[in-house]
Amino acid sequence: MLERLIDSSPYVGIFAALCLGSLGAPIPEEIPVVTAGLLARQEVVRWWLALPLCIVGVLSGDIALYWVGRHWGEHVLELRLVRHVLDPARREKLTAAYRKNGLIIVFAARHVMGLRAAAFLTAGVARIPFWKFLAVDGAAIGYGVPLNFSLAYLFADRVHELLANVYRIDRWIAVLAVVAAAGWIGVFVWRRSRRMLG
16 A cells, blocks of 8 residues: 555655554665665665655654654553552653663664564653654664655665665664663662662
8 A cells, every 4th residue: 555655655655654654554664765765776766855754754753652652652551451560659660761761762663673663652651851863863764764765865775685784783883872872881889889889
């Protein structure tokens, strides 16, 4: 259905695919972005319209998830099934950890398909300030989407190989972000324990 939509109205189809993917539908956001780059190379769409459209499509889905988490996340957490798995004490610990390191989680999750939706919802539930969420998510989108779009545009004849490398690079960025976060937390805990002992 999305393929037909992209064929009949490329701009609307790309935007719809990106919004659905950002909201958790099983559409990797890299696919519509790369498709937009390829269509721009074939002059089906204008690159100067398609690239900003990709950025807005990705960002709007992320913002929607954040606000759903912020406004209705607590109701979801009060469901009996969820409370059984995530009791109030555990929930408080998780929320505190997310408030402390949530921005790092948001940045890392942007590069891991399947974790994005949950991370952005949780950012809303943990009430991370919207401007901080937007700044971190915008920074991650600001280099990731133009990079994928540009690579597809420049290397249209090698797109399958390109997609494999994009996934590999995204995974390494996520791993490095998690390692950096763990290192920062380790140093913080070590310094705090030294202060308490000293």
